[in-house]
Amino acid sequence: NAGVTQTPKFRILKIGQSMTLQCAQDMNHNYMYWYRQDPGMGLKLIYYSVGAGITDKGEVPNGYNVSRSTTEDFPLRLELAAPSQTSVYFCASRGQTNTGELFFGEGSRLTVL
Amino acid sequence: AQSVTQLDSQVPVFEEAPVELRCNYSSSVSVYLFWYVQYPNQGLQLLLKYLSGSTLVKGINGFEAEFNKSQTSFHLRKPSVHISDTAEYFCAVSSGGSYIPTFGRGTSLIVHP
Numbered sequence: 001n002a003g004v005t006q007t008p009k010f011r012i013l014k015i016g017q018s019m020t021l022q023c024a025q026d027m028n029h030n031y032m033y034w035y036r037q038d039p040g041m042g043l044k045l046i047y048y049s050v051g052a053g054i055t056d057k058g059e060v061p062n063g064y065n066v067s068r069s070t071t072e073d074f075p076l077r078l079e080l081a082a083p084s085q086t087s088v089y090f091c092a093s094r095g096q097t098n099t100g101e102l103f104f105g106e107g108s109r110l111t112v113l
Numbered sequence: 114a115q116s117v118t119q120l121d122s123q124v125p126v127f128e129e130a131p132v133e134l135r136c137n138y139s140s141s142v143s144v145y146l147f148w149y150v151q152y153p154n155q156g157l158q159l160l161l162k163y164l165s166g167s168t169l170v171k172g173i174n175g176f177e178a179e180f181n182k183s184q185t186s187f188h189l190r191k192p193s194v195h196i197s198d199t200a201e202y203f204c205a206v207s208s209g210g211s212y213i214p215t216f217g218r219g220t221s222l223i224v225h226p
């Protein structure tokens with residue numbers, strides 16, 4: 001089982017560049033999430049989606065955008081990259097109930113120079 | 114609103130010693146509680162979860178946690194740790210009808226030989 005797949009695993013960007021982090025899940029999960037993880041700060045929610053065509057902001061959405069055209073895919077777009085966006089990004093998914101666990105991808109490490 | 118506090122950012126311990134990682138939560142409604150583990154350069158994976166029933170929950174790799182409603186705690190324990198348990202541990206809570214879990218800042222467990 002592939003679970004949650006994130007690409008790329010590593011990326012270096014220059015200030016002002018844009019890029020998309022890809023996330024795909026093969027578990028037919030409705031809920032999908034994007035988190036960023038910074039040392040000592042835990043996980044902060046960027047955006048989430050409760051189903052295809054529906055997205056909403058999390059705690060730290062500024063500088064990011066998402067779309068959810070299919071159940072499987074939930075890409076995260078960074079526009080005009082800034083050094084403050086240097087982080088490790090995790091995509092996660094969950095089934096229908098809120099008693100279920102989140103399934104995480106392996107992360108995408110982004111450095112903005 | 115829901116929140117999670119992990120009281121220790123780092124817990125050093127010697128191999129074969131017992132360990133307890135502390136987690137307190139706040140919520141005005143019923144809660145579902147989770148512990149996740151993150152090994153170096155990997156995503157998070159579920160260790161165990163409490164949904165209802167017995168307050169003592171057993172998880173993978175010999176870990177267990179006890180739900181204490183009066184103290185609003187969900188501490189994680191292992192009677193004898195191994196070097197391979199060195200990782201970051203996250204406590205998370207989902208409450209009521211929320212489909213957005215809240216994560217603690219994480220506790221780094223460092224097992225010394």
